[in-house]
Amino acid sequence: MVSETKLIVRYVETDRMGVTHHSNYLVWYEQARTELTKKLGTSYGELEEMGFLSPVLSVHTEYLRPCTYDDEIVVKCCLTKATYSQMEFSYQVYKNGESTPINRGSSRHAWVDKETFRPISIKRKAPQLYELLCNAVEQIEE
Amino acid sequence: MVSETKLIVRYVETDRMGVTHHSNYLVWYEQARTELTKKLGTSYGELEEMGFLSPVLSVHTEYLRPCTYDDEIVVKCCLTKATYSQMEFSYQVYKNGESTPINRGSSRHAWVDKETFRPISIKRKAPQLYELLCNAVEQIEE
């Protein structure tokens, strides 16, 4: 399953180099995960209410070409790995209508308890969610 | 009591106009409140632990002159009003070494319960804090 999130670059997201500041891509990745989670039939807000958080463990991101204010952006996102304790996502960012990405990246996330921040097994705590995630995993060739 | 907070404009805080994006001044105001609260002998983190929050009710801000990346900034902040249920702060933002502000503003805050978000009387809940605040209020001519 691949989600496509559309957004328009905000003025505040540019810097005095004239282009989008590189930190915003991590925010766009997050927005893409929100949308992918909904496409899976749940939502991150719901997962929080169930008592789970999935904090970021690592991010890798490559900036291929710049974009700037008012550009229409599409973020493609998919889950590339789902284990008892972790998830991995992959991202490709496009200017709308283009076929080569301007940015690509990946992130790794833990499953932790909302109160204690301790690692949990999502398979044990929420077997249906775990199955949902496993079925959504895409095989990506690097 | 007036606090002085020093900061250096971050690259991310600029936009493609070449200057600091106007939304950042609200963040700097908040940083100034953090420092004023410490100067009062407490801290906002401590107040949260005591079960209080002081969400923003309103902000007014005037942009007089721009600033940009790597500029050294001083934010002067004082409490201008403290009642049972609210606080008001005043801000003046300077480029380091200058005597006329580049920005000035004010903000109004409520006292609410951390769990319920309902208004509380800080005088009743934390009389010592209330006295501290009343003593710190500065008379400002507009």
Added chain:
Amino acid sequence: MVSETKLIVRYVETDRMGVTHHSNYLVWYEQARTELTKKLGTSYGELEEMGFLSPVLSVHTEYLRPCTYDDEIVVKCCLTKATYSQMEFSYQVYKNGESTPINRGSSRHAWVDKETFRPISIKRKAPQLYELLCNAVEQIEE
């Protein structure tokens, strides 16, 4: 003319109070101006290419009720004043489907030359744009 901008609260826009951080409303106002400008048949990017900038002179904003992650938000925006040298906008922010705003505000903007940052008369420099703006002004009862 009134524009309606839809957005979904991003996780990064929340703070540890559990709600949207107050500085983000200024960013949403800006996004709303972008959309209003397009509805007028032009765009802020185009205005910049013509050599004009409209930096913010002042903002007033009132926080009536909180919102949080994944809430669907509608920002209504209109131009309330257009002179040779300045513009004023008014904003009302709603949770989708609700009829009472969670936030309202206003902002005042100058017209300046892109290179010199000096004030310009938009009526003289771009009479068609000026007329467009004058016709778009809404009468708002406070």
Added chain:
Amino acid sequence: MVSETKLIVRYVETDRMGVTHHSNYLVWYEQARTELTKKLGTSYGELEEMGFLSPVLSVHTEYLRPCTYDDEIVVKCCLTKATYSQMEFSYQVYKNGESTPINRGSSRHAWVDKETFRPISIKRKAPQLYELLCNAVEQIEE
């Protein structure tokens, strides 16, 4: 040469998970590069005035432990590679007084012309700067 940048976590930098949002570490890395550049006897603003930009090509970041509002943070930063056309930096983020990092990362940057965004040889364009950079490179064991 290793720079140490001190900062205090801002309220706006937290999210409703209660901890610092992961995108802010990229902003802190940038602040650390600003300080390292000054320690080298120049500044990024100066480099921009000379006609150079060093946009980010890639970032890798690992989140080891969380931090939150008002925590005192130290970002250690050093240059790990300097070639004609690129730079690589390494970062370690600590809570003040602790010896094990809460985050570590690296970033790769290009040298480009400010007007054209085309790659340049910093050795040819600014040989003294290039020498300065080469002398500042630290050998890091991974």
